[in-house]
Amino acid sequence: MFTTASVAPAISTFRLTLFFLFVLLTCAGLTCAGSSQLRAAETSGQPTAYPWSARGIAEHVEQKAFSGLLTTEQLAPLISAGESLFSARFTRDDGVGRPMSTQAIIPTKRKRPARHQFSRTAGLDANACSSCHNSPVVGGAGDFSVNVFVSEGFQNTDFDNTDPQFSNERNTNHLFGAGLIELLAREMTADLQLQRRQALASARKSGVKNTAELSSKGVLFGLLHAYPDGHVDHSDIEGIDPDLVIRPFSQKGVITSLRQFTINALNHHHGMLATERYGARWTGAIDFDEDGINNEITDGDVSALVAWQATLRSPLQLQPENEQWQSAAAAGNVRFNSIGCAQCHRPALPLKSAVFSDPGPYDAAGTRRQDDDNYAISYNLAQLQWAQSLPRNSDGHILVPLFGDLKRHKIADQEVATLGNELLSQRFVERDVFMTAELWGIASTAPYGHRGDLSTIDEVIRAHGGTARPARDRYIELPESEQQQLLAFLATLTLDDTKPVTQPHNVTDQKAVRQ
Structure with missing residues (x-):
């Protein structure tokens, strides 16, 4: 008890x-x-994100948060995220490095770990996208010191030599107006492929060979021969691949879209692998490079980077306040056309629709495609403030002032071979053939040439050979005063109206206003 x-x-x-x-x-x-x-x-596979963490990516973008046609208000946070990612300095905690995979655009395993994670030749060669694209502002071009070594033919191996037998050395291009460039390429591709289908239909109906002239927006791409049996002869096409897809990015014109360019660059320069190419769908792995970080770049991250690049304003043509410069530039504009520069560097191409879809219609395997899921997005670039000031033609089409034609040309010959300085062909494009460089922004993007080894616009004009040789020779034959007029005109084509532009000789006032 x-x-x-x-x-x-x-x-x-x-x-x-x-x-x-x-x-x-x-x-x-x-x-x-x-x-x-x-x-x-x-x-x-992601380290805990403490407030003091050494990470460039604070938070990944969720693709499912964006779908369909986005308003400018819905687009704004995606652009903001893309801008942050473009300037982010990626670290080991984000997934920098690819110890057991290569710089190849096709997922490729290494046989043994890389000796050095960073290398100025084979990569990794940068911590941020803005490490190279930064002159005169983020998204701009780059100096010779940040050239990239395109390891075509040696993309699965490390190399520590700048000899052109191992790689093609390329200067950094600016990205301003890139969304408009891709849209032009899409429309031109659609035109050319329609002409091929029509030529085939005509040949089948008539029972005889049909030869069609390929052209879009006033740019000629040669001849296509269609036969009644469905055979197509591409031997007479010019400046484009046999599939008639215009690939507007890179000096060689071999990159189809900003999305493809972004995924390639993230891997090559940073060892940051996008899941849509290096993830489980295509490789069966969530950590393909075996650096301990899974799913380093999400589909949404890539979409954000694309949105930021696609919405970068187009470069400007400035009207100098200096009267001498004004007069010289006006005369130089006339000279630009009269000596034949505008045959390839076309001042403007018309764009029917400014609605940018991502993924695009010509993105291929290894890049998200429009029918992959229900989260494809689009946005109308024409609604952006900078785009509303672009001129339009009588049909209401935007006149994109790119000073280019989105076509490849032979740019070197035996006598003038400066720009034919590569030993390795890239994607089966001839070594002396390059995409016409768009001149918008040229005053802000020195140095010049594919390698960035020409310091002035005058030098790069004199380096033109091949199909550009006649225009180059006419320039050289001009009196000094008329050469200066042409240079004065080109010096008005700038990226950023807050920065000084290249100053032609004998002109002392650099102030300029929007034209």
Whole structure:
């Protein structure tokens, strides 16, 4: 029998036991929660994001948050995220490095780990996109010191030599107006492929060979021969691949879209692997490069980077305040056309629709495609403030002032071979053939040439050979005063109206206003 006196200590002991048990369970719960968070981080392959973490990516973009036609308000956060990613300095905690994969655009494993994670030749060669695209502002061009070595033919191996037998050395292009460029390429591709279908249909109907002239927006791409049996002869096409897809990016014109360009560059320069190419769908792995970080770049991250690049304003043509410069530039504009520069560097091409879809209609495997899921997005570049000031033709089409034709040309010959300085062909494009460089922004993007080894516009004009040789020779034959007029005109084609533009000789006032 228990007495009252004996029960009291027992109750106290029981309460004390309950208290300690509560404390232990609470602590255990906290510990488990913390362990759960750590395990979640380990499972996802992403280090815990402490406020002081050495990470360039604070938060990944979720693709499912964006779909369909976006308004400017819906687009704004995607652009903002893209801008942050473009300037982010990626670190080991983000997934920088590819110890067991190569710089190749096709997922390729290494046989052994790389000796050095960073290398100015084979890559990694930068911590941020803006490390190279930064002159005169982020998204701009780059100096000779940040040239890239395109390792065509050696894309699965490391090389520490700048000899052109191992790689093609390329200067950094600016990205302003890139969205308009891609849209022009899409429309021109659609035109050319329609002409091929029509030529085939005509040949089948008539029963005889049909030869069609390929052209779009006033740019000629040679002849296509269609036969009644469905055979197509591409031997007489010019400046484009046999599939008639215009690939507007890179000096060689071999990159179809900003999305493809972005995925390629993230891997080559940073070892940051996009899941849509290097993830489980195509490789069966979530950490293809075996650096301990899974799913380093999400589909949404790529979409954000594309949105920022696609919405970068088009370069400007400035009207100098200096009257001497005004007069010289006006005369130089006339000279630009009269000596034949505008045959390839066309001042403007018409764009029917400014609605930019991502992914695009010509993105291929290894890049998200429009029918991959329900989260394709589009946005109307014409609604952006900078685009509303672009001129339009009588049909209401935007006149994109690119000073280019989105066509490849032979740019070197035996006598004038400066620009034919590569030994390796890229994607089966001849070594002396390059895409016409768009001149918008040229005053802000020195140095010049594919390698960035020409310091002035005058030098790069004199380096033109091949199909550009006649225009180059006419320039050289001009009196010095008329050459200066042409240079004065080109010096008005700038990227950024807040920065000084290239100053032609004998002109002392650099102030300029928007034309």
